[in-house]
Amino acid sequence: MPTGVALRDPRTQLFNAAERLLLRDGPSALTSRAVTDEAQVAKGVLHRHFTDFDDFLAEFVMDRVERLDAQAALLRESAGTGTVVENLTDALTALFGSVAVAIVPLMTFRLGLRVRLRKVWPAGVPALTEGVHMIAAYLAEERDLGRIAADAEIDGLAPTLVGGAHLLFADRDARPDAEAVRKVVTTVVGSVLRTR
Incomplete structure (x- = not known):
């Protein structure tokens, strides 16, 4: 070298x-x-x-999670435009098209990394938890705009969307197509969508 x-x-x-x-x-x-x-x-x-390799990996994971901030801002800005289903489909595809889906097995594979991350991220898998926050913030915006029912359980919808999308993207040789993601989104949020 x-x-x-x-x-x-x-x-x-x-x-x-x-x-x-x-x-x-x-x-x-x-x-x-x-x-x-x-x-x-x-x-x-x-x-x-870096002090050691697990320190490097922990900082790598947190760096990639911080990159989700820009994606979250774009999603929030999309509130009130397009359709809720398409906005969520695009956001979940982008989330899992990133390194986020690969972080889950990395954390499973390396105990030292999990220990380091617990010091700065107390619960959950950082990329997935941040994805849930991103989706929840967007859903709240759409609820405020009246495109989602006022009584929609956002705290249940957001993790269900992220979990459903994660299952589509995890351990696959080929990425799911947009229609598969759209179907999950429609199934999860279909009953709370409002037309005006």
Whole structure:
């Protein structure tokens, strides 16, 4: 690996390499050597920026969860436009088209990572929990606009949508098509939709 070359943003370079490995080869492929090889940096670069590999993975997961903020803002902005079903279908497809679905087996695979994440994220799987918050905030906006029933149980709908979509995307060689996601969304929210 090259040495003596200044890296512009080694953390981002390492995180992007970890994401590529995780999506391509799964959680068992993530080792410090594999990440540094994928990032094309010396192995010492990772250990210079993180206390150990589980520290690196915990920060990687939190970095990817923080990226959901932009997606959540776009979803909230879509409230009142298009249809609720299409907005949710697009949001869930984007959520699970990201590294979010791969974070679940990564956390299952690495006890040390779960221990580290519990210090900053007390419950649930960070990407999925953040997805639930994102969907719940959107549903609340739509309820305020009258496109969802005033008595809709958002605290039950949001996790049901995320859980249903996760089942579609998890452990599959091929991604589900939009119609499969739309069917789950329609089944979950169909009874609370309002036309004006």
